[in-house]
Amino acid sequence: MKEFAVFWGCTIPARFPFIEKSVRTVLNGMGLPWRDCEGFTCCPEKSLINNIDHGLWVLTGARNIAIVDEQGLDLVSPCTGCISNLATIKGELHVDHRKKEEVNSMLKEVGRKFTGRAGLNHLVPFFHDKVGAFRIKSAIKKDFRGMRFAVHYGCHMMRPYHALKNDDPLEPKKFDTLISWLGGESVNYMTKLTCCGQGLDRVDQHPTALQMARVKLKELKSIGVDAMVLCCPSCFLQFDNNQFLMEKEGESYGIPVLYFTDLLGLAMGYSPEELGLNQHRISVDGFLEKWERLWAARDTEKKIAEEFKEEGAFI
Amino acid sequence: MIEEHLDFNLLRKCADCGACYNVCPSCLYIEGYDPRAVIKDILKGDFEKWLHSEHIWQCLECHQCLELCYQHYGFENAMTAMRLLATKKGIHPAQVKRGWDMFVKTGRLGEPAMGQRKRLGLPEPKKSGKEEFLKLLAIYKERKAQEKNRGEAEL
Structure with a gap:
């Protein structure tokens, strides 16, 4: 299994640290190859940020994805909002090369590059598809x-x-x-x-x-x-x-x-x-x-x- | 101005269809929520009154309408455009502004609850990308200002 970073988002660490504990306990207990990454910000939240400034929404999301891209990791999130936002931004940049170039020209100034190589998964389909029935049932x-x-x-x-x-x-x-x-x-x-x-x-x-x-x-x-x-x-x-x-x-x-x-x-x-x-x-x-x-x-x-x-x- | 944000050809079909009334949670459970009334007014150019309405903030962005829509468009796009216009005019719930302010200041919508984390035995959270984000935000703002100037010069 490819190594992955966990994207906690804002809400879980801020309001529900006990959910973070539950996720950490299970990921470690299953012996899955995961790690915490430095440098993430808000995904960012769609209803709030995207409604006000679409360009900033895309840029911030692309930066978060770039962090895992650079390290050759996939990304898994226990938050549906985060994963949906990040995947939507990745999809948008994949079909719009001009926008991708524009975003990368800004990211370059802070030393980052969005490639979109990283797989983005929500925890539930990740457990279904990648961890699978055998491993889960054995545990x-x-x-x-x-x-x-x-x-x-x-x-x-x-x-x-x-x-x-x-x-x-x-x-x-x-x-x-x-x-x-x-x-x-x-x-x-x-x-x-x-x-x-x-x-x-x-x-x-x-x-x-x-x-x-x-x-x-x-x-x-x-x-x-x-x-x-x-x-x-x-x-x-x-x-x-x-x-x-x-x-x-x-x-x-x-x-x-x-x-x-x-x-x-x-x-x-x-x-x-x-x-x-x-x-x-x-x-x-x-x-x-x-x-x-x-x-x-x-x-x-x-x-x-x-x-x-x-x-x-x-x- | 609103044409910048919405495709009127798609919206016209939207005004006649309404298939998503059967899946839209707000249509089903919130009294008075009627996206087609908004869309019809948008098409007539008479949408100003909706900018003050609480209804435009009641779209839950669940994307049910988007998935069901044969145009892959849906009510959601109309509501998003209305929210954008309202925000530009400064008409928005106070909470939206608070969230936005926190985001542009810290890059996050909430800081880790340190006391609770300690009690639970959770490790120190990894450093956030706040500083880099703020730098990027400044670059973004600068680019946007340049674009605006260029646009005005072309006119």
């Missing part, structure tokens, strides 16, 4: 048989497709497949691909952001799932923090929100604390208790079966 100590998960893809994991090309943009499958490799059931639900709506919190429209969060939480509460699984700090903010805010105001959903690496890490045998699960606003205790209970029941079943066997029963 699992305790799977999630009997548990129901609501996968929330996060728009920018696979959109825009013309830039990311990593899954079907309107009917993605890879995240669900990963859940099935972990033994869990990924339930189908109406609003599965609906945007989380967190963007509204960035334009001073908090009540509308909450309204969007309710759409999904209400459906999940009604169909009954053990947890929601996602892999985007923005979506996490929307469903963990904002769900917590709504619960404080008297609404009740009780849907634990797990990062993809939380789930994988638990299956690999890491403790909830090692994955920073105790820092989630919405308690994951109920989820963990059910998981323990299922395994305890399996142990009892096994014991009974063994006892019968000793007595000569046909089991």
